[in-house]
Amino acid sequence: MKIKILESAKQDLLEGYAFYEKQKEGLGDYSLNSLFSDIESLHLYAGVHQKFWGFYRMLSKRFSLCNIL
Numbered sequence: 001m002k003i004k005i006l007e008s009a010k011q012d013l014l015e016g017y018a019f020y021e022k023q024k025e026g027l028g029d030y031s032l033n034s035l036f037s038d039i040e041s042l043h044l045y046a047g048v049h050q051k052f053w054g055f056y057r058m059l060s061k062r063f064s065l066c067n068i069l
């Protein structure tokens with residue numbers, strides 16, 4: 001399976017990193033590591049996710065705002 005990260009998603013990743021890094025040093029790195037791990041897992045579970053606009057989509061479960069509040 002070919003995984004494509006849209007330019008808008010790349011920008012979201014950068015903005016998310018900056019936001020979480022401002023909250024606590026190292027949290028930005030943690031968020032990116034968690035999200036990239038989720039992206040890599042798409043290779044393992046290719047095709048089992050819900051389709052959204054013709055693309056398979058997986059939402060992150062390991063890192064979310066709810067987990068750090």
